[in-house]
Ligand code: SF4
Ligand code: SF4
């Protein structure tokens with residue numbers, strides 16, 4: 548016999564329609580079905596369903612075998628991703644220094660630390676990464692240059708990327724390199740060097756039209772960055788995959804629509820993938836973040852409207868149902884700070900609570916330590932045990948848990964947000980699928 552999966556969430560996203568949309572949070576599958584069929588499923592009348600339809604429900608995990616231990620299924624699936632053998636992810640904080648002073652920067656208390664990754668760090672990273680790749684048979688090396696502003700330490704990026712290229716060629720490893728930058732320094736000579744380094748993806752933040760972006764993301768001396776960043780994006784649009792983040796809070800949410808028009812007018816619509824992450828109060832107790840934090844309902848309203856507008860206008864977006872596992876959840880992903888310390892969370896870089904070792908520690912020892920720090924893959928809290936969002940949430944973000952509850956092991960519960968967000972996200976996702984089939988949208 549069968550049962551409805553405890554991770555199947557019925558979403559009434561079209562109130563006037565005879566359909567309901569099922570979301571399974573373990574497989575991220577979406578399935579519109581009739582309310583009549585949903586009522587049969589709920590009352591376990593599986594034999595009255597069309598056999599082909601039933602097998603489709605089982606394939607998508609909407610319905611599972613009666614005896615299935617679903618928490619165990621989720622645990623096994625996540626373990627496979629977490630311990631993805633043959634993978635190593637390295638985020639290199641080349642420097643904490645930055646030429647900008649964004650209002651919500653989570654590293655604002657670190658910009659005065661001007662220590663740069665240098666030749667010594669290159670050697671340490673090279674030695675540690677080689678040892679890791681050899682010991683754990685790495686086949687895919689995923690490198691991201693981060694900051695502060697990573698391009699303030701261009702010599703390191705140029706040198707390190709050559710070392711990674713040698714390592715990947717010697718061990719037959721696929722190398723993927725990306726950079727997270729504020730976009731102000733992407734001038735033609737620098738861009739040419741990044742291309743020659745083999746960097747393929749550039750992630751940039753633009754927070755709205757000029758008057759709004761410049762208030763939130765000025766240069767260190769207060770001058771405007773919008774024009775420089777947009778000119779640079781236009782210049783690099785054919786050279787890199789560009790991921791553009793519009794960091795949202797109560798200060799800029801309503802004006803972000805104007806940015807979409809600007810990007811469209813500049814002919815950038817087809818060259819970027821856009822996302823709308825939320826700015827949250829962080830460990831540095833930044834007053835801006837507290838002042839402008841969106842409550843769950845308002846966040847859903849603005850983020851939903853922005854994604855919908857972006858999709859209808861023909862922009863590609865990130866996955867509105869969630870982006871998968873962050874660095875802290877992946878056993879084989881590390882953040883390295885300018886002094887060669889290892890961390891398991893990008894927002895926690897430079898903070899003791901997130902430090903897991905140094906480049907002088909053997910990779911085996913660091914992995915052992917990290918294993919102990921990974922969040923449990925089965926829920927502890929009673930509220931999580933019965934929560935259909937568990938596979939997508941797993942207790943939430945550790946950094947936010949620390950900010951809210953003083954412990955990285957506490958839950959950062961976003962149930963209020965999820966209750967409101969998933970019906971909206973499902974609608975956007977279905978819209979993307981329809982437009983994509985009609986050849987009018989990208990996901
Ligand atoms: S560009 Fe990034 S590192 Fe620099 S101030 Fe802005 S958010 Fe912080
Ligand atoms: S933290 Fe909250 S949203 Fe996440 S699984 Fe637990 S109860 Fe659900």
Ligand code: SF4
Nearest residue numbers: 873892894944945946
């Ligand atoms: S714990 Fe939170 S801040 Fe840290 S990497 Fe994960 S999602 Fe990002």
